[in-house]
Structure formats: structure tokens, C-alpha cells
Amino acid sequence: MSRTGAIPWGSLERRRGGAFVAAAGLFAVFAALWGVAAVTDIGPRPAVDVFGPAGWLLAFVGLLGLYPGLVERVPWNSRAGAVFAGVGVVGATVTAVANLGQLAGMTGEPPAWFAALNLLLLVGIVPGFLTFAVAVLRTDVRARTLGLLLLVPALLFVVNIVRVSTLGPRAPTGAPFVLGGGQALALLAIGLRLRTGATATDPAQSPADATH
Template sequence: MKSLERWSRTLFLLGGVVLVAYAVSLAAIGLMDMSSPRTIFGGAGFTLAFLGLFGLCSGLTDRSPQLAHAGSIFAVLGALGFTLAFVLGIAEFVGITSPAWVKVALLLNNVWTILGFLLVGITSLRTDAYPRSLGVLLFVPAVLFAANTTRIAFLGLWTPSWAPFLLGSLQAMTMLAIGYSLHDQSTPTEPAERPIDRTA
């Protein structure tokens, strides 16, 4: 886990780049009525982001072990869920029909994203293990997923047609911003600067 922490910045940046392609694919579908392998890009991009989130949790274990471990669980579930989405996207791209239960299971990715990023963001702000700007940025993916889930529930997947592209673009920019915020933060601050939160 510690070794993955060193890769968090790279993973978030790579995830952001892939999610740029995801946003473009959403624009192709929603705005230009073109076919596009959006699930492949989305699955790959968010898998990379969740691996980066898992790495960040290792920098929080000394400060708030229980919250950090809970965040790690959601990060792993998110990485597995979006890996499944990536595989499903490839299967659909080559013409293989996936079982209905697989698509239903993918709905849980909304839960892992909202709870995972919120929890790690809260833990980061409580412990000061990372810059406060990072803690705030970690809330953004959760808010965007919650907004998108609400939109789909009331309006439908592609209504309005520009919304998926906008939300996808914001997700991509957020992951890139998270990676950039880790530019000068190779390791968290020393634990001695703040007492360990044993009650968290």
C-alpha cells in the first residue's frame, strides 16, 4: 500500500487523461449522435483514479486508522467495480451481450464513488495529512456523481444532451487537479505535528 501511495499522483493524472477521452466519447454520443466506446474509457479512467485514492489512504492510516481503512475498502470496491465496467465495455464493443445482472451491479459504482471520495476527503481534512486543497478536491467527484445520479433518475441518461459531456469533463478536470495538487506532496507531513485520531 505504501508503494502505491507514491504512484497516487501518476494514477490520478493518467486517470484524468483517460477521462478526457471519456468526456469526448460522451460528446460524440450525446451531441453528435455517434457511437463511441464510452464504457471502456470511463471504466479505465475511474479504475486508475480509485487506485490513486487507495494509495492516498496509506498516508492517512497513522492519523486516523479506522477512517483510512474504511476509505481503502471503498477504493478497492470502486476499482473492482470500474474494472468490471471496463471489461463490460470491451465485451459490448466486440459484440458480446452481458447478463442483465452485471449492468445492475455496475450501479453500485455510484455508491463506491460517492462514499469513497467523501470519506477520504473528510479524513484528509481532519488529519491535515495532505494539503487542504486536496481534501476539498476529493469531494468533487462525489458531488458530481450524486448530481449525475439525480439527473438520470429524474430526466434520463441523455437529458439534457449536453449534461453527460459537461459532467464527464468536470470529472476529468477534477482528477487532473487532484494529481496536480500532489505535485509537491511526495509524502504526507510528519505524524508528530498532530495527535493520532484514535476515535475515528
């Protein structure tokens, strides 16, 4: 991948902080729906299956916005991360659109093979976030906070996979709410860090530039 071509890297770079903040908002709704389901008989699906993938879609857009500032300093890490995030974009988009159709009553319940798309989401979330976290941590010690924050969504997702595989999708009671809220806070922290703090993904400033 290069910084030129059909992908609007400059636009993604400018919007990366906002994309993470918007993703946090969607995950806040996701967590709230699970919270309501924990204390009432209201079923959270398929609504949570729209807000969750849509939140990841925006998070992947935010990850891709990190690519232009990293590719010249850590090319292999940033290119691999961009590929993983791109795979996640495909999975998140298809999943969110299909589930939205079901929520709106336009389509029926998706077939069994549809669950395989979760593998595309997993590629974007776990190796995608981890690879970008490593790339950021390798650039500059000033970006350590951002790099560590980028580890959190992947780690929370792995915890959720272990929980679901061992205890079930809704056990223990309130776990989906807590983990969803944790994702919202992590993504919000990443977005605010990118919006308000200088990071190693920002172009380096030369002494000559500083004098001007």
C-alpha cells in the first residue's frame, strides 16, 4: 500500500480521531442495550448486532487513518495493520447491513454460514489493533499512551471470546454490558488522544519549521 491511489488516506488521517469517538458512541448504545436486557425481558438482538459491527467499522476507519503517519517509519507493521483493518471493514460492513435489514424487517434471519463473517471482524479487531499498537509503540516513546490504548480493544475482544466459548453469550449476567462499556471507553480514549495530543503518528517537525 502507498499513500497515493484510490484510497483517500489524507481524509482518513484527518478523521481518525472523530471515527474513534463515533465508534465509542455506537458501543455506548450497544452496552446500554445489553444493560436493559440484563434487567428486563427485552431481547437485545438484532439491534446489538447492528450497533456492534457499525462501531467496529468506524474503529477500523480510525485505524486506517493511522497508516499515513506510520508507513514511512514502520512500513511492514503499518502495511500489515492496514490489510487487517481493511479485512475488518469488509466484514463489519456486510454484517451491519445484513443485520440492519433484519432489524427493519426487510430480510429474514441470516443463514448459518453468515456467522463465518465474524472471522473477518476478528481479523480486523485482534491482529489489526495489535499490529497498529506495535507500530505506534515502535515509533516514539511519546506515543506510548496511544500504543497501549490500542491494545485494549483487542484484549477485551479476546476476553469476550473466551467468556462466550466457556460460559455462553449472556453469562455471567451483565458481562456483555460491562465489556461493551469497556470497549466504548477504550475507543473514546483513543479518539480523544488523537484529537488532543501529539503522537508519533503526526508528521515530524523540523527545527526550521519550528522557527516559522
